[in-house]
Amino acid sequence: MPRKKNKRTPFFGGMIAFIVMIAQGFAVTGHCADPFAAIPVPKEPVVLSVSGMIANHNADGRAEFDLATLMSYPSSHISTTTAWTEGINTFEGIAAETLLNIVQANGTIAEFSALNDYTVSINLDDPIKHGAIIAYLHNGQRMSVRDKGPLWLIYPLDSNPELQSPIYRDRMIWQLRSINVK
Amino acid sequence: MNFGRKLYAIFTLAIILFAGIATFTVSGVSSLKERHTIAINHAQSDIWVMSQVTLELERTLHTLFMYTQGIDGVTHDQVMLRYDILWSRIPGILEAEESARLRNFDDIEKTVTELKKTLTALDDAVKTLEPDDYKKLSFIHDQLMPYSSRLNRLASLVVSSTNEVGQEYLQGLEKRTSVLELSVIMILIGSILLVGLLVVESLKVRNLLTQAKNAEQRAEEANQAKSAFLANMSHELRTPLTGIIGFSGMMEQETMGPLPPKYKEYAEDIEKSGKHLLDLINDILDLSKAEANKIELDAAIHDVESVVRQSNRLVSGLVETYQVHVISVIPEGLPELRIDRRRIVQCVVNLLSNAIKFSPAGSEVRIMAATTSNGGLSISIQDQGKGMSGADLKIAMQPFGQVRHGPDIQHEPGTGLGLPLVKLMMELHGGDLELTSKPGKGTKARLLFPPNIVIHRYRQEGGDGSGRAFIFTGGKR
Numbered sequence: 001m002p003r004k005k006n007k008r009t010p011f012f013g014g015m016i017a018f019i020v021m022i023a024q025g026f027a028v029t030g031h032c033a034d035p036f037a038a039i040p041v042p043k044e045p046v047v048l049s050v051s052g053m054i055a056n057h058n059a060d061g062r063a064e065f066d067l068a069t070l071m072s073y074p075s076s077h078i079s080t081t082t083a084w085t086e087g088i089n090t091f092e093g094i095a096a097e098t099l100l101n102i103v104q105a106n107g108t109i110a111e112f113s114a115l116n117d118y119t120v121s122i123n124l125d126d127p128i129k130h131g132a133i134i135a136y137l138h139n140g141q142r143m144s145v146r147d148k149g150p151l152w153l154i155y156p157l158d159s160n161p162e163l164q165s166p167i168y169r170d171r172m173i174w175q176l177r178s179i180n181v182k
Numbered sequence: 183m184n185f186g187r188k189l190y191a192i193f194t195l196a197i198i199l200f201a202g203i204a205t206f207t208v209s210g211v212s213s214l215k216e217r218h219t220i221a222i223n224h225a226q227s228d229i230w231v232m233s234q235v236t237l238e239l240e241r242t243l244h245t246l247f248m249y250t251q252g253i254d255g256v257t258h259d260q261v262m263l264r265y266d267i268l269w270s271r272i273p274g275i276l277e278a279e280e281s282a283r284l285r286n287f288d289d290i291e292k293t294v295t296e297l298k299k300t301l302t303a304l305d306d307a308v309k310t311l312e313p314d315d316y317k318k319l320s321f322i323h324d325q326l327m328p329y330s331s332r333l334n335r336l337a338s339l340v341v342s343s344t345n346e347v348g349q350e351y352l353q354g355l356e357k358r359t360s361v362l363e364l365s366v367i368m369i370l371i372g373s374i375l376l377v378g379l380l381v382v383e384s385l386k387v388r389n390l391l392t393q394a395k396n397a398e399q400r401a402e403e404a405n406q407a408k409s410a411f412l413a414n415m416s417h418e419l420r421t422p423l424t425g426i427i428g429f430s431g432m433m434e435q436e437t438m439g440p441l442p443p444k445y446k447e448y449a450e451d452i453e454k455s456g457k458h459l460l461d462l463i464n465d466i467l468d469l470s471k472a473e474a475n476k477i478e479l480d481a482a483i484h485d486v487e488s489v490v491r492q493s494n495r496l497v498s499g500l501v502e503t504y505q506v507h508v509i510s511v512i513p514e515g516l517p518e519l520r521i522d523r524r525r526i527v528q529c530v531v532n533l534l535s536n537a538i539k540f541s542p543a544g545s546e547v548r549i550m551a552a553t554t555s556n557g558g559l560s561i562s563i564q565d566q567g568k569g570m571s572g573a574d575l576k577i578a579m580q581p582f583g584q585v586r587h588g589p590d591i592q593h594e595p596g597t598g599l600g601l602p603l604v605k606l607m608m609e610l611h612g613g614d615l616e617l618t619s620k621p622g623k624g625t626k627a628r629l630l631f632p633p634n635i636v637i638h639r640y641r642q643e644g645g646d647g648s649g650r651a652f653i654f655t656g657g658k659r
Contacts, residue, residue, distance in 0.1 A: 083279070084273075116238060144266065147270070148270060
């Protein structure tokens with residue numbers, strides 16, 4: 001008799017866990033940013049354009065963001081030292097993962113370009129895996145173009161020794177202006 | 183040999199030294215690589231930073247010109263963006279930690295600092311610049327233009343200097359490679375020399391071994407030849423001696439008629455000397471036979487008591503002459519021995535006659551037989567003579583070695599071959615002769631028989647059971 005019970009329990013347990021997992025998944029995505037929501041058309045100057053293999057547009061094949069729109073999404077923080085700043089700096093911005101979800105990127109690599117046309121090509125899962133953010137606040141302040149702004153791709157260098165290499169110094173692109181998903 | 187060892191040490195040390203140098207060099211290469219990688223990174227970064235500030239200056243000048251001319255609809259915002267981007271390059275050179283080397287290069291710091299001052303001064307002019315304001319444009323242009331060539335010059339200097347990084351790396355690599363090559367060659371030479379030395383040494387050793395073997399063989403041959411010679415000679419000598427002893431005996435007994443008393447005395451001397459010579463020859467014969475391993479034992483089972491009894495009989499003449507008491511203590515029920523009876527009797531007689539000869543008149547010579555702790559058997563002969571020191575014992579055991587005693591002891595001269603012969607005989611039986619003595623305490627000689635020739639046989643009980651008397655009542659069946 002107890003055998004049957006024992007047999008059933010893992011099955012039901014698994015089912016319940018599965019349902020809970022799905023529910024949580026919906027809850028998390030719903031809370032962060034709804035990937036199916038339309039991106040508002042920018043009212044202020046565009047600070048970031050995402051193009052290429054994305055499904056969510058608000059312009060001709062592109063998703064364009066002004067600073068206010070970017071700041072309306074859930075934000076993340078990274079405190080770290082960098083090669084260009086003194087001491088530990090706090091950066092606030094939108095997680096790369098969140099942004100790529102919003103534009104529904106489905107490529108494998110992304111070319112991040114700066115105002116001066118400096119471009120780095122990064123595997124899409126790399127900034128996601130390492131929890132990189134597209135920062136718009138540096139120590140609570142907006143960044144002007146003269147101060148490497150308005151956007152800066154920040155990796156949590158201090159919390160992962162793996163990131164302390166010239167490769168990530170190159171990837172931390174400042175004056176970020178556009179992302180082309182391929 | 184000593185020289186060879188030194189060479190070994192030198193070659194081995196050389197190999198270890200060069201192996202150490204090689205290891206050190208290899209580790210040097212990896213650190214050189216690491217430094218080179220860092221240097222390359224810095225060089226790339228320096229070139230990039232310099233080229234960017236130069237490029238952005240050109241772009242800013244170009245955009246300003248386009249805006250003023252009204253070409254391509256360039257807006258003031260675009261002008262400001264370019265201008266701000268140019269501005270943003272400044273801290274990368276003047277403040278960033280990793281540009282420290284760059285700042286020290288030529289007059290980069292001075293030039294960029296001046297550029298920063300100029301940009302600060304021009305801020306308002308650029309912000310308020312309007313299309314067609316050629317006067318302001320030419321003012322801005324004249325202020326910025328000199329930096330174009332200055333920055334270009336510095337950027338190209340940075341590029342050419344960073345090329346030296348690769349050069350340095352190659353030179354370092356080349357130096358280490360030649361050190362490595364030298365080390366490998368030296369290790370190779372050292373190894374070859376070491377192997378060569380080893381071969382030479384082993385050949386030498388083999389040679390010595392052969393020589394030693396040959397020498398041993400020659401010595402063996404010589405010894406055998408000597409033994410054979412002695413055996414033959416002894417035999418040849420005995421024949422005429424028999425005649426001498428026989429005829430001198432006849433003369434002494436005046437078989438063929440009376441002799442003058444002096445002549446009879448002489449005949450007696452001749453017989454005595456002849457007999458002594460015969461003893462000597464017999465002993466030499468035995469010893470040389472034994473040394474040539476030509477003695478074959480005629481082994482049979484005999485009991486100790488009968489051996490001792492026979493020996494006693496054979497020395498009875500001496501006992502009378504020297505006036506000593508011989509007491510034999512043979513326990514009853516003693517196991518028997520598998521021995522060559524004649525040889526062992528010869529040994530006991532030899533030891534016994536020695537003991538008798540070296541004992542003062544009226545003293546005791548004791549013969550004792552007993553089993554030993556290892557399962558063997560011993561027959562010991564103890565006298566009350568003068569005894570010998572350790573050095574004397576050694577002499578006594580050597581062929582022809584006779585210990586000199588004081589003039590008060592009168593004894594017949596022996597052949598000097600007795601003890602060595604006894605020892606040899608005992609060794610032939612697998613046993614040994616043990617002599618212990620101390621000056622003034624007498625000498626004890628022990629014939630040691632090994633367990634493997636001791637035979638335990640059922641013996642009928644008999645006698646008075648005391649087991650201490652020399653005259654046995656039972657035992658033999």
